[in-house]
Structure formats: structure tokens, C-alpha cells
Amino acid sequence: MIDPTILRTDPDRLRESQRRRGESVELIDELVVADVTKRQEQQRFDELRNEQKLLGKQIGPLQGALKKAGDDTSRAELQQQVDALMASAQTLADQVKAAEAAAGAAGEALDALWLRVSNLVNLESPVGGEADFTVIEEVGTPRDFAAEGFPPRDHVDLGELLGAIDIERGAKVSGSRFFYLKGPGALLEIALLNLAMQQATSHGLIPMITPALVLPSAMEGTGFLGQAAENVYRIEADDMYLVGTSEVPLAGYHADEIIDASELPLRYAGWSSCFRREAGSYGKDTRGIIRVHQFDKVEMFVYCRPEDAEAEHARLLEWEREFVDALEIPYRVIDVATGDLGSSAARKFDMEAWIPTQGAYREITSTSNTTEFQARRLRIRMRDENGTRPLATLNGTLCAMPRVIVALLENHQQADGSVVIPAALRPFMGGLDVISPT
């Protein structure tokens, strides 16, 4: 959700943001009308309610006096007064009830519209669709396998050869887009987890193991029930959702809280399984474990002052690079275009790893500055010398297991199908420097 004051003072800012995203500009016009209507209805209710309270205050004492009244004349007189008040109170009560219902309906209508508005885009973000990103930097050099004299195997072949990934049995048990990590593959994930958590804690992030099943409020608050809703698993029987990232439980963690500014920034590193329906991606990445329904991920999540958010965003990107650098994988960093930000992000940087067998860079991390958007929806505020106001939240991938494993296997393979473990990971692999075909 966006600061409603902007709607009243500068609605064109909202329109421009929607335009850049390729989303409805007319929505803002509807919002302007709904906002006025809601305030009018609310005001009407407030006034009627005030009248009702004032009237009610007269009835109490009068009835007290009535009870004490001795002689019949004063009793009759009081009774008459009470009856008259009660009669007007009765009609007023009906009006109050109607006004309350109208105000409530207007409020709900307004809220429903707000939920459809995506976050204000950062004006630095390149405008356009998925393909309109700008490349910020390319790091490392893709290996020249032709010069080395052998064609690279893809991660599916390598995974099979090494006994590290079992996709066929994943499909047998759970259907397509499920897999088993086995032997060295499983150890690799555990090593990556340890490396990621070691790095995270060295930077002061608080390690967290989070729920993977959350209530609708957490899902909605993080903005995943908008356009992204079709990719979310819902547990019908219990009205709960399987998270697609631990961003959801980490954002919900402080919902409805007011955090003292002296505690900020709060930085977490969450570890959880992630579940994605991948609806509408039929035919995309059907081979391998680039796009799967369930995987594990270490996610960084930050709560900070809004004025610190951009610096914090840069910091998250830096930590992501540090991790991928340590794995010695060639990559590039892109500034994601406005049409591809998702509803919550104002700005987003992706890191894309070089995948030799695809001859392409593929996303392995993503960091978003969601400014105050999620905080408003989840009612997370901060308190400083200037009072109470929403804070900013940010998130960034530290290590999404399957894609990192893909990048590791493919980039560090040797002619015989063995894979060199990068030095940074070896301490967490029991000193192992190469995994070889079984």
C-alpha cells in the first residue's frame, strides 16, 4: 500500500508509476473518487454517532432521577421526558446504523482498490517489460569449452553422473518439476547453507528458520495475492498458503508492531523451503532443476528507516555478490525494468549466473526495495523523535539452492564429468575439493 496522502496531493505521481509499470492508470481515478466517498461517509457517521452519544448521556441521569422521584407529578413529568428522548434516540440509532454500514462499505471498497495498486516505481528503474532491463555490470569470464577441448555437460547429465540429482524419481513420487538431491548433491546444499549462514552472521544478520505455511494476511501483506496469486499454493482445507519465499514469514514476523528506531536496521537471514506452482510456465525450463515446485533458499530481509532504504538495497546487492564471488561463478547484475518488478518492489536488481550449456545468463538472486509498501499492508511502523510512521522493508536472495547448484556444476565441470568445489565451499564439504562420477 502507498501513502494515501499522495493520492490527495499528487495523484499524477501514482498515475505515472502505473503507466511505467504498464498497469491501469484509470485505477487511480477510481481511487480518487472512492477516497472522497469514504471520507464523506465516515464523517457523516462520526457526526451522527456524536449526536447519539450526547443524547445517551442525558438518558442515564434522567432515569436515575426517575427512580428516586417521589410524588406522582414530577414522576409523570420525568417519564414524559425520558419517553421523548428515547423516541428520538430510537430514530437516531437507525440512522447511525445505516451510516455505519455505508461508511464500512465505502471503506471496504477503498481498501479493495488500494490492494490493486502496485508500489510506486523508483524513477531510476528502466521503463519497459521483461526484456528492457539494463546491465549494470558483468563479472568474471565464461569458460571457453571449445578451447578446452570438450563440450560441457548440462547439470542434468552431471547430476546423474555424480549421483547428485535424481529428477526421474522426483517425477515418479511428486510429479514434474520435483527432484531429489542425493549424496554429493545433498551435501552440496548443506555446505551452501552453511557458507551462506556463515557469511550472513558475519555481517550481523540474524539467522531464522521460518514457517513455510502462513495465514492469508501474511501472504496478502507481502503482495503475493495480486498478480502473483496463481503461483501460490493454497491449502484449501485450512485456508493457508505455502510460501514461495521466506520473505513472507520474515515480513510477517513484525506485523502489527511498532519498532523503536534505535533497533533499526533489523536484518534477518531466513532459511526455508519455497513452493511455487509455476503456472503459466509450461514448456519453460522443463529440463533440469532451474524451475521447480519446491526448493530451499536462504533469504535476507531488512527492516529500516525509509530514508536508509536505498543504501540498504545497495548493501544487500553487495552481500549477494560476495556470495556468488566466493563460488567463482561468472555473472552479471541487471536493473530490472518497471514492467517486471512485481507489485511490491520499487526497484529490483537481479544477479544472473552464466549457464554454459544455455549460453545465457540466468537469474540466481534478486533483491528488492519494497520501500513502505509491505510495511503499510502489514502495519509495521517505527517510532523515532518525529513520531510513529511506516518503515521500509527490503529483501534479497542469498542462496537459492537449485539454481546455485546448477551454476556450480556446469561452470566447474571437468572433461571427465567431475566437478571442482570452489575453495570457499570446501571447509563445509569436509575438505573435499572435487566430486567425481560414481
Place this chain on the structure above:
RNA sequence: GGAGGUGUCGCCUAGUCCGGUCUAUGGCGCCGCACUGCUAAUGCGGUUUGGGUUUAUCGCCCAUCGCGAGUUCAAAUCUCGCCACCUCCGCCA
């Protein structure tokens, strides 16, 4: 899953039986002011959150007593449903 108990504006707490002077009591903490060599102590005032109105300020109004519905002219208080926590029983990684 079953039985019982609890839920009040940072923390603790009064109020709930018996609806209306509750505009929610008191203490602690915190903020401001006064007093005092300093500190402490004391005194006075303030201290939930959200919205509206006004905006140069002060102020005024509405909602908010776990959440939601209901009864009533009127609900912290009565009724129903839900949630969380605690105790015990049952079941179970």
C-alpha cells in the same frame, strides 16, 4: 481432539457479577516543567493506536478494552462465534 482458566491504552493492574457520572483506575517506566550546588527525592502536567476536521498553533470529533457478529436508546461490562496463551487429559514426530 477433550476439560478448565486467562486476554484492559509499553509493563503490571482496577473495572466485567448488577450495561449509563468509564471522558477506562492506580502503580512502574518514559517525556516535559517547577524546586534544589549536582544527583537523588518531591510536586505539577503529559504519555494506546488509527481516522477525520482545522492547520500558524491550540483544539474539536469518531473508532479502538484479543478479533468478529448480535442484543440495546446505550456494551470493557450481556449473548454467540472465532483466535491466542496457560494448566490438565488424550494422541503423536
